[in-house]
Amino acid sequence: MGFWTRIRRSAFYRSIYRNGYPDTDRNRALVVLNSLALHIHPVKVPRRALRLSYTWGLGGASLLLFLVLTVTGVWLMFFYVPVVPGSYESMHLLQTGVFLGAFVRNLHRWAAHGMVLTVWLHMTRVLYTGAYKQPRTFNWVLGLLLLVVTVLLAYTGYLLPWDQLAYWAVTVGTNLVRWVPLIGRYLQQILLGGFALGQATLVRWYTLHVILLPLIGLGLMGLHFWRIRKDGGISTPVPRAEEERVYTWPHLVATELIMALAVLLLLAILATFFNAPLLDMANPSLTPPLVKAPWYLVGLQELLLHMHPTLAGFLVPAAVVIGLGAIPYLDERPEGTGVWFGSRGRAIAARSGGYAAVTVVGLTLLDQFLTLPAMAQGAHGVGPVVAFLLGRAGAGPVLAEFAGLTLIPLLVMAAVLWGGVLLLRRLYTDLDRRDFVLAFYSLFLASFLVLTLVGAVFRGPGMQLIWPWR
């Protein structure tokens, strides 16, 4: 009797694993049913769901990154203290006096950016494969909430190193909160724990980052995964009874293992070669010439340059979140579930995305170069020009500002949307709701990407447009 056989027959081993090695159909079913980790999956899965090009493993990658963030985050908590200036000193300690300190911090940083990316790509995948349709409508909403929680987790973590990058990026964000109608000021004070960033802010954001938001995320994740099973498992275009199904072990498990290892390997390589930034310690009396939000909020920061803060910082994001949440309820019919784009969806998505990209680039340039000789030096933009002309015509300053910074941008955004609809109507005569959902999401996606790109790369000191290679 070999060594391994002896171990497998021992009472201790059999008290842990009740079934034999999964090389028979019976044991393949049991291994999934008897395992806490694996029984998140059904015993058998549709064969088509194994194709990597269907899901790209993005949901699983998000969960894996969350686990990586939890493990590295707990490890970081051993060294981090949420006080000023101890927080920044503990960053230095991590880099200079802790075994693998810099490496684990890098892992945490890149996993955080990666998770925002994978959650967002996962949502995009679900949209373009129509996987949000009946009966998965509510799970789409849960997923959207998880995206919001992920972004909040990433952003609260951004403050904790207490360097110049953290301090001023968070200053930009919390200044935005002030413009939420009616409760803005109170909300900002609650987030800051006072009137400016300081010790109180750090403790609040630390608590949010390490306890409150992860707990909310865990709860939502539990619901999200449970709903996947309750909603019939992974989405496919074929009725359940007709689906060709294969055993989860080894087919799905092996694929998931490959994805997980690939993600971990990529993360480890990133963490080896690219260090997480740590600038000078936060200095309230020294504003850097260029303050940029983290990349997932740069689009919002870019939007702020073109309109009133209440509009850019609250109304537009709120409309986007509500609009995204409403998608499955606008397009419930299960036809087209589980197929990328559908018959003509690719063309619709590409056309509306291209239309949005060109329009947003055009509007950005228009806002940069439209000016009047009579206006103050350096003043430019559609809104300011309208406000200036109205002021000339005798309108009061409140009316002129409202028209220039709120009314005109609202009309322009509505016109862009309506223009997209007219364009689609010209190209296709028989548009259904699925087509509109694809078009609107692509429009949003392209605008967001262009705004992010312009804000991240083409904005220099004073948020002026620049060529980054000059």
Add this chain to the structure above:
Amino acid sequence: MADESGRRGCRPVETERKYQIVILLAALLTLVLLINMVREPARLGSALEADRQQYVQEGAALYAQQCVQCHGPKGEGAVGMPLNRAALRADEASPSGQELYRYIYEAIWRGRPGVSDHPSWVRAPDGRWLSYTSMAAFGYPQGGGINEDQARALTLFIMSPDGAQWSLPGSPEVAPFEFPTYPTDDQGLVKLPDPPGLDPGVSAAAKALLRDRTQSQCLNCHTVGAAGARIGPDLSDLGRWGVDRAFLMAWLQYANNPMHGADTHPPMPHDQRMPVYWSANRAVNGPEPVWQNPVVSEGPYYMLRFTHRLSEAEIEALADYLQALRLK
């Protein structure tokens, strides 16, 4: 591994290949983690020293901007106490170093009190001059411009054990001094104040000397009114410092080496030099100056001697002009 569901599921070959990829990826991941662990001791070994060096360099830059005016370009002391002394250098981690670190850090962060009865300098019974001026608080909660990390950089700069840090201020790559400014009036002359009560002829002669920066050189380091540099003390208020005319003239003539030609007058000794003869007992904020335990600069100081550049009459005119300045 046998795959008995091969007819309906993935082909055995396919599953076999997946396991090969799993093993390959797992091996690569282990390799990357191992490389990180193996190189970590080497990284840690130099990281602490590199971090300290970075602080020292940052501290040097801050020192060149904010501290030279009172403590001297090489830490030799001017209005403020000399900092380039061995007693202020220690390893941050040693017990005495920790105490010293707190002392210096707190002095930077909260400032140091002057003695209210002696706002200006006072003459000790043995004829030497003592500075009892106060030090401003530099921490941002007290209204200063630096944060905790910058105070740390300055403290580590002063404490850097080898003493070589004092060659850094003034070096253009690490810690350049602020460039001097010479605002001019409508006649194109450098703006200089006319002290009230001073003979106009003396004033005009002194101002002409100050404006001739190749000869007098004063404004290359000092500020008078709005003109000049911030390497040495601001002289706009010298009339209130309390030093006498004879001392000022001796200082201008023989402050330092080098001697030229017939000029064989020795430089002023360290413990009798212009500004400072600090008392270490000042740590205990006594109500009166304490004459014991002088704290004297260790190294040479930066002030030049002007015997070979300026005549006795010119030195006299400058001393009279400076002593009449009360601009603050």
